[in-house]
Amino acid sequence: xxxxxxxxxxxxxxxxxxxxxxxxxxxxxxxxxxxxxxxxxxxxxxxxxxxxxxxxxxxxxxxxxxxxxxxxxxxxxxxxxxxxxxxxxxxxxxxxxxxxxxxxxxxxxxxxx
Amino acid sequence: xxxxxxxxxxxxxxxxxxxxxxxxxxxxxxxxxxxxxxxxxxxxxxxxxxxxxxxxxxxxxxxxxxxxxxxxxxxxxxxxxxxxxxxxxxxxxxxxxxxxxxxxxxxxxxxx
Numbered sequence: 001x002x003x004x005x006x007x008x009x010x011x012x013x014x015x016x017x018x019x020x021x022x023x024x025x026x027x028x029x030x031x032x033x034x035x036x037x038x039x040x041x042x043x044x045x046x047x048x049x050x051x052x053x054x055x056x057x058x059x060x061x062x063x064x065x066x067x068x069x070x071x072x073x074x075x076x077x078x079x080x081x082x083x084x085x086x087x088x089x090x091x092x093x094x095x096x097x098x099x100x101x102x103x104x105x106x107x108x109x110x111x112x113x
Numbered sequence: 114x115x116x117x118x119x120x121x122x123x124x125x126x127x128x129x130x131x132x133x134x135x136x137x138x139x140x141x142x143x144x145x146x147x148x149x150x151x152x153x154x155x156x157x158x159x160x161x162x163x164x165x166x167x168x169x170x171x172x173x174x175x176x177x178x179x180x181x182x183x184x185x186x187x188x189x190x191x192x193x194x195x196x197x198x199x200x201x202x203x204x205x206x207x208x209x210x211x212x213x214x215x216x217x218x219x220x221x222x223x224x225x
Contacts, residue, residue: 033213042217045212045213048210048212050210053210056208058207058208059212091156093156093157098210099211102149104157104158106155
């Protein structure tokens, strides 16, 4: 069984460009989370999807960040007009149940020049 | 405000030198405390879940314990391959859902 898959693994972009990061969760997992991890920092919550419920967007740092989850499976995190402070590793995780353990992908490392 | 604090930030051990990592939390209505291991360049990997004070879980050289205010991850006779960052997390309430909130982690290096 495949784990959580994220792409791209590395992305270098110029300031002001838009980027899309993709997450393919474990099949059957209803919960999906996006976190951001900056160098030397902890995991910062961004957004949470649970089944067909409205997503919890309380962690998104600005309106340049958005995410969607299509068909209860694949999720895309979009960052518009990227800034240098957006440089970080973006981690996606899925879980088979509410408040359950998380299964993480390898992350997408974003570098904004 | 719900918080998760880990100590120490970094720990260097000699192979075979046992020690403990601490995770203290302030959250109302604990719905589990989770330990993860993260290797460089990788996503965190789940280790343990603890739900109630007094509970213990073991896996190889690791043992996790839980009290009402903190959790310990005991490492017995560590080996170099135990070197990693260890993260703890507790779910915090957020508009009807529960979002795992992570501590900053303890970076463990075990020297041969």
